[in-house]
Amino acid sequence: MSDYIENIIAQIERVVIGKPEQVKLSLACLLAKGHLLIEDLPGMGKTTLAHVLASTSGLSYQRVQFTSDLLPADIIGVSIFDQQQLAFTFHKGPLFNQVVLADEINRASPKAQSALLEAMEENRVSVDGVTYELPEPFFVIATQNPLFHAGTYPLPESQLDRFMMKISLGFPDRASEKAILKGDNARLFEQLPACINLTQLAAIQEEVNIVYVADELIDYVVALCERSRHTNLSVNPLSPRAGKSLIAAAKAWAYIHQRDHVLPDDIKAVFNSVCEHRLVGSRQQPQGDSQYQGNSSLAEQLLSSVNSHQPFEYS
Helix, strand or coil: CHHHHHHHHHHHHHHCCCCHHHHHHHHHHHHCCCCEEEECCCCCCHHHHHHHHHHHCCCCEEEEECCCCCCHHHHHEEEEEECCCCEEEEEECCCCCCEEEEECHHHCCHHHHHCCHHHHHHCEEEECCEEEECCCCCEEEEEECCCCCCCCCCCCHHHHCCCCEEECCCCCCHHHHHHHHHCHHHHHHCCCCCCCCHHHHHHHHHHHHCCECCHHHHHHHHHHHHHHHCCCCCCCCCCHHHHHHHHHHHHHHHHHCCCCECCHHHHHHHHHHHHHHHHHCCCCCCCCCCCCCCCCCHHHHHHHCCCCCCCCCCC
């Protein structure tokens, strides 16, 4: 299966130029059966990454533009009265795709945002008392603009917690930006073949699930969660669900790097993406916040305070 992983990463990186770590994190999130939140300025390639990841993985894809007047029925679907059958018939919405891009999710009202909650947690939705199963795999990629942009609504903590990872793409370096401006990646974008089929993807996800995690590493994750609950930093404590997401993401990260067991470095590699948005919650990071020492995020400060070899001896 390692050849499939290498081919997927190589194809995505031909379009999403100069972002190897973000590409691997996105793929790890898919392989770990999580959901992905991408926050960045407009025009940074968020939608492109989502589209390329879906095309390369051979999954059905639908983009939903979240706006202030979007209704839950626009996402889930709606029941319409059929005059010939004299009964209501449910017409499925864009949510019934394997990859759903919720574009600019924080421009929609909280009511529309909450329409994703049941789907993201349980892979099903209920309409008019009837439960509909969503396709497998079901992968939500949401993009959001920074909260200081006009017309945005912060996602509540309960919805942020549904996202296994949150990443940002950031500005490209000089060479990558030059390649983007030349447009070579845009021509490739229209001709992307699938590198994998549904059966192969399911087999890889199953292999990721059985990647070995030693008890000592589970203790390390427990200690990180406990540390978030007893720290001088003003953070939201990490829940057991955050710990499960951290282990699942670390397994996928190890698998991508061709290992059948997790190392402490795998947990460290995904910790910021899995935990920073949970620690910060819906609060906006104020400029000059004394909690942010230098360029270190809250997740990085928390991670540095726990020794992976002696996890319950906090520094």
